[in-house]
Amino acid sequence: MSLDRLAINRWTCRTTPVEQLLEALPAAGIGSVGLWRExxxxxxxxxxxxxxxxxxxxxxxxxxxxxxxxxxxxxRASALDDNRRAIDEAAALGAPTLVMVAGGVDLADKDxxxxxxxxxxxxxxxxxxxxxxxxxxxxxxxxxxxAADRAVISTxxxxxxxxxxxxxxxxxVVVDTYHVWWDPYLERSIERAAxxxxxxxxxxxxxxxxLAAEPLFSRGYTGDGYIDFPSITRMVAATGYRxxxxxxxxxxDVWADPVGTALATIAARYEELVAPYAG
Amino acid sequence: MSLDRLAINRWTCRTTPVEQLLEALPAAGIGSVGLWRExxxxxxxxxxxxxxxxxxxxxxxxxxxxxxxxxxxxxRASALDDNRRAIDEAAALGAPTLVMVAGGVDLADKDxxxxxxxxxxxxxxxxxxxxxxxxxxxxxxxxxxxAADRAVISTxxxxxxxxxxxxxxxxxVVVDTYHVWWDPYLERSIERAAxxxxxxxxxxxxxxxxLAAEPLFSRGYTGDGYIDFPSITRMVAATGYRxxxxxxxxxxDVWADPVGTALATIAARYEELVAPYAG
Numbered sequence: 001m002s003l004d005r006l007a008i009n010r011w012t013c014r015t016t017p018v019e020q021l022l023e024a025l026p027a028a029g030i031g032s033v034g035l036w037r038e039x040x041x042x043x044x045x046x047x048x049x050x051x052x053x054x055x056x057x058x059x060x061x062x063x064x065x066x067x068x069x070x071x072x073x074x075x076r077a078s079a080l081d082d083n084r085r086a087i088d089e090a091a092a093l094g095a096p097t098l099v100m101v102a103g104g105v106d107l108a109d110k111d112x113x114x115x116x117x118x119x120x121x122x123x124x125x126x127x128x129x130x131x132x133x134x135x136x137x138x139x140x141x142x143x144x145x146x147a148a149d150r151a152v153i154s155t156x157x158x159x160x161x162x163x164x165x166x167x168x169x170x171x172x173v174v175v176d177t178y179h180v181w182w183d184p185y186l187e188r189s190i191e192r193a194a195x196x197x198x199x200x201x202x203x204x205x206x207x208x209x210x211l212a213a214e215p216l217f218s219r220g221y222t223g224d225g226y227i228d229f230p231s232i233t234r235m236v237a238a239t240g241y242r243x244x245x246x247x248x249x250x251x252x253d254v255w256a257d258p259v260g261t262a263l264a265t266i267a268a269r270y271e272e273l274v275a276p277y278a279g
Numbered sequence: 280m281s282l283d284r285l286a287i288n289r290w291t292c293r294t295t296p297v298e299q300l301l302e303a304l305p306a307a308g309i310g311s312v313g314l315w316r317e318x319x320x321x322x323x324x325x326x327x328x329x330x331x332x333x334x335x336x337x338x339x340x341x342x343x344x345x346x347x348x349x350x351x352x353x354x355r356a357s358a359l360d361d362n363r364r365a366i367d368e369a370a371a372l373g374a375p376t377l378v379m380v381a382g383g384v385d386l387a388d389k390d391x392x393x394x395x396x397x398x399x400x401x402x403x404x405x406x407x408x409x410x411x412x413x414x415x416x417x418x419x420x421x422x423x424x425x426a427a428d429r430a431v432i433s434t435x436x437x438x439x440x441x442x443x444x445x446x447x448x449x450x451x452v453v454v455d456t457y458h459v460w461w462d463p464y465l466e467r468s469i470e471r472a473a474x475x476x477x478x479x480x481x482x483x484x485x486x487x488x489x490l491a492a493e494p495l496f497s498r499g500y501t502g503d504g505y506i507d508f509p510s511i512t513r514m515v516a517a518t519g520y521r522x523x524x525x526x527x528x529x530x531x532d533v534w535a536d537p538v539g540t541a542l543a544t545i546a547a548r549y550e551e552l553v554a555p556y557a558g
Contacts, residue, residue: 227389
């Protein structure tokens with residue numbers, strides 16, 4: 001059936017308790033879920049794994065590692081340790097990949113170049129641990145509007161530069177339509193990612209306007225905004241990508257919808273705008 | 280003196296009548312102003328030129344042409360005519376360059392690629408007129424957060440691709456820190472612009488957080504946000520750029536400041552964060 005590759009990121013239904021969301025997924029015909037470390041904290045690793053197994057759910061990804069821009073030595077060591085724990089959690093959940101958000105710029109030095117160098121060093125430092133755990137690291141370019149406070153990785157090309165410099169096949173990128181839809185070199189960079197085996201995940205949601213007061217929450221149901229999902233999905237499919245397609249929406253209105261309504265909307269939009277172009 | 284190259288974009292003091300702003304500039308030791316077509320409408324071209332001449336002011340730029348993404352034939356023809364008029368106005372004011380904002384995506388087709396092609400065609404169509412008028416066209420990459428509704432040109436590299444495809448030496452780019460500070464390939468793209476003689480203008484203002492309710496109005500006084508002005512100014516200066524450095528701020532708080540206060544703040548920040556690195 002056409003929902004085969006649809007995965008729901010747990011934050012899409014953030015206001016629904018995770019146990020309830022997991023149960024709602026098979027009922028909606030959805031077989032895959034992207035989890036957050038908060039879910040691990042809440043239920044415990046073993047219990048969370050048991051729930052997904054009992055329900056026959058795949059875990060598409062774990063959110064999130066990263067935040068590697070701190071310059072103080074103690075903060076860096078602690079961030080690396082935390083990332084190694086996140087890798088272990090992903091492995092224990094059967095998640096193939098850990099989504100990595102780079103971290104932002106320190107207002108004290110405003111040194112975005114230095115922050116980017118520290119991200120590259122941090123990724124290289126944990127790549128071996130990921131390889132041993134059988135987990136990939138999906139570096140996530142975030143929209144440039146988050147470069148200051150959230151992620152100094154802003155484009156797929158930049159993420160690939162860092163991935164390649166880590167010298168490990170375990171490091172790649174996640175393509176999230178919200179963050180990269182505007183990129184003039186999108187098709188070329190998606191091809192580059194796939195050509196080096198580093199196109200690890202594909203996430204979809206729309207760019208809605210006006211921006212929400214918290215811009216992070218402007219992610220909309222596919223079809224509600226400006227993004228051309230057939231075109232971008234074709235670019236991804238043309239590379240041979242046949243993995244999960246994860247819907248990750250942060251939106252107060254979506255969170256206000258009952259979970260069944262939200263999942264039905266997501267599934268219908270997916271069947272209309274994504275699945276026919278996904279290969 | 281160190282304010283020699285400082286120019287004030289007219290919108291920085293948007294709430295001050297243009298005649299009053301023009302008079303305030305020499306009093307603040309500032310010799311250059313970036314004007315808007317609204318000022319031309321208000322005072323008339325001859326009168327506006329007379330005022331700047333009488334005050335000994337240079338006109339650093341005219342804002343703005345562009346908005347070339349419409350797909351309907353009549354709309355395209357009308358946009359081209361309007362751009363030719365804007366070029367003529369820039370020439371009449373003695374402004375060396377017309378700042379061009381590309382225009383956004385049509386929500387009816389969501390075709391950003393098509394919109395970009397129409398921008399390239401439109402720029403090529405008016406480049407000859409600009410050459411004859413002795414005015415350059417400064418394509419302005421806007422922050423990707425404006426790609427949907429305002430400008431489908433998002434990076435310096437992309438602007439240069441379009442400029443080069445126009446086949447005219449009159450087409451180049453304006454580097455505005457607010458829009459491009461996050462670009463991982465910033466230094467390389469600034470060098471590329473200068474190497475082909477297409478680095479036409481440099482505008483400065485800061486990236487403030489949190490974003491304003493109207494994100495366009497999040498532009499702050501240099502030094503108030505996340506941008507490293509010494510570093511970016513050094514990149515620009517290293518190419519040999521010695522033109523005006525225009526301060527363009529859209530910010531409700533700045534507009535609430537008395538014009539003398541705003542100009543004094545801008546001048547002090549310029550002398551601290553920009554002038555020492557400007558070559």
